[in-house]
């Protein structure tokens with residue numbers, strides 16, 4: 164499993180894959196499996212792919228006239244859900260910024276990150292909450308998933324039978 168970025172300045176305690184979300188509406192826009200780099204000077208993370216259809220690529224090309232990426236051209240990336248800007252898709256760059264060309268660069272101030280596995284089960288408030296605690300336990304979740312899978316197999320079999328009858 165790809166591990167998240169060693170380039171990120173504050174990545175020392177990141178242990179699990181990251182999910183990137185639009186900072187405004189929390190739509191998932193990408194994850195660290197598409198990680199290329201974190202670029203501190205541009206305040207962005209660079210991904211080679213994004214969440215399915217949640218980022219829109221602007222049609223207008225803008226040339227940057229000042230700042231660290233002056234001379235680069237980009238199209239704006241926006242969230243398809245709320246239309247807020249998320250970052251840039253650099254079409255051409257100066258040699259210094261080869262790393263961001265033709266990749267999705269998400270502005271870290273415009274995305275939220277969620278590290279997988281950070282959720283903890285709620286603490287039970289009393290002994291009578293044992294059942295609740297059990298409900299949230301990993302074992303219970305695994306059981307539910309197994310049951311769901313079995314159910315889906317059953318549905319799938321039924322669907323196949325019905326489809327055959329219809330043919």
Ligand SMILES: [Zn+2]
Pocket residue numbers: 185186187188189190242243244245246247
């Ligand atoms: Zn959004």
